[in-house]
Amino acid sequence: EAQVTQNPRYLITVTGKKLTVTCSQNMNHEYMSWYRQDPGLGLRQIYYSMNVEVTDKGDVPEGYKVSRKEKRNFPLILESPSPNQTSLYFCASSFQGATYEQYFGPGTRLTVT
Amino acid sequence: EDQVTQSPEALRLQEGESSSLNCSYTVSGLRGLFWYRQDPGKGPEFLFTLYSAGEEKEKERLKATLTKKESFLHITAPKPEDSATYLCAVATGTYKYIFGTGTRLKVLA
Numbered sequence: 001e002a003q004v005t006q007n008p009r010y011l012i013t014v015t016g017k018k019l020t021v022t023c024s025q026n027m028n029h030e031y032m033s034w035y036r037q038d039p040g041l042g043l044r045q046i047y048y049s050m051n052v053e054v055t056d057k058g059d060v061p062e063g064y065k066v067s068r069k070e071k072r073n074f075p076l077i078l079e080s081p082s083p084n085q086t087s088l089y090f091c092a093s094s095f096q097g098a099t100y101e102q103y104f105g106p107g108t109r110l111t112v113t
Numbered sequence: 114e115d116q117v118t119q120s121p122e123a124l125r126l127q128e129g130e131s132s133s134l135n136c137s138y139t140v141s142g143l144r145g146l147f148w149y150r151q152d153p154g155k156g157p158e159f160l161f162t163l164y165s166a167g168e169e170k171e172k173e174r175l176k177a178t179l180t181k182k183e184s185f186l187h188i189t190a191p192k193p194e195d196s197a198t199y200l201c202a203v204a205t206g207t208y209k210y211i212f213g214t215g216t217r218l219k220v221l222a
Contacts, residue, residue: 004156033210042214043157043200050208058209090156098204099144099164104156 002027004105006091012111013081021076021108023091031094032074033058033102034066036087043090049074050097081112115140119201119213126220129190134199134216137183142206146184148177149200151215157200160186191220 004025013019025032033048035058045058049068063085065077074093078085088109092102120135138146145164149157161170163179170177174195176187186199201213 031208035212040214043202043212045209045211048209056208059211092156097144098208098210101147101159101162102157102210103159106156107154 002103004091004093004103006089006105006108008108009106010109012113014113015082016080019078019081019110021078021089021091021110023074023076023105024072025074025091025093025103026072027093027095027103028071029093029103030071030096031098031100031102032068033092033094034064034074034076035090035092036060036085037090037107038087046076048098081110083112086110086112115203115205115209115211117201117203117211117213119199119216121216122214123217124219126188126191126218128192128220128222131187131189131191133188134186134218135183136186136201136213138201138203139182140203140205140211144204144206144208146179147202147204147210148175148184148186149202151198151200160199188218191218193220193222196220 034046035043044060047066049055091105094100094102117138148160151157161177166181198215200215
């Protein structure tokens with residue numbers, strides 16, 4: 001089954017404790033992306049990757065890091081989480097570039113206390 | 114600045130009562146406009162892609178249209194299972210996606 005998977009689905013952590021949210025897709029897609037979704041603000045793009053070793057900032061990259069060492073994986077790293085990063089996070093992938101539809105993962109709900 | 118605005122924020126319809134959702138956009142180098150459906154607690158699910166003004170796409174009770182400044186999602190004779198949040202997004206010339214804040218649709222039986 002073609003899918004995007006994320007782990008963990010739920011995470012409660014404390015300020016400053018480094019964490020990684022994993023994302024994997026099995027569709028051989030070149031483009032992958034991370035979003036956060038907050039009430040009233042909608043989905044905002046954090047980082048995206050056009051292909052292996054090629055990443056770029058979205059609209060809200062502060063406090064986040066990403067890497068793309070393999071085509072299928074695109075982890076999101078929060079090196080020193082803060083309460084304002086409490087949010088619902090989605091990973092997505094698309095075939096190529098930003099011309100094709102994206103397929104989304106199930107989401108990770110992160111709470112930073 | 115690239116921007117996507119959706120209206121209304123929320124919409125309540127009786128079953129069978131047709132209506133339209135609006136997505137207006139200002140973007141440099143539009144590469145595509147997308148409609149998604151999102152159910153509570155789930156990731157957005159792809160519905161349509163539109164690439165150029167005048168283009169239309171249909172799927173069951175939904176029809177999406179595109180002009181140079183806006184897109185409409187027409188819902189004909191909706192059913193309660195059409196209740197969801199509908200998201201509009203544009204892909205820009207710089208390979209980013211920008212989403213609107215969505216329209217929450219509730220269809221009453």
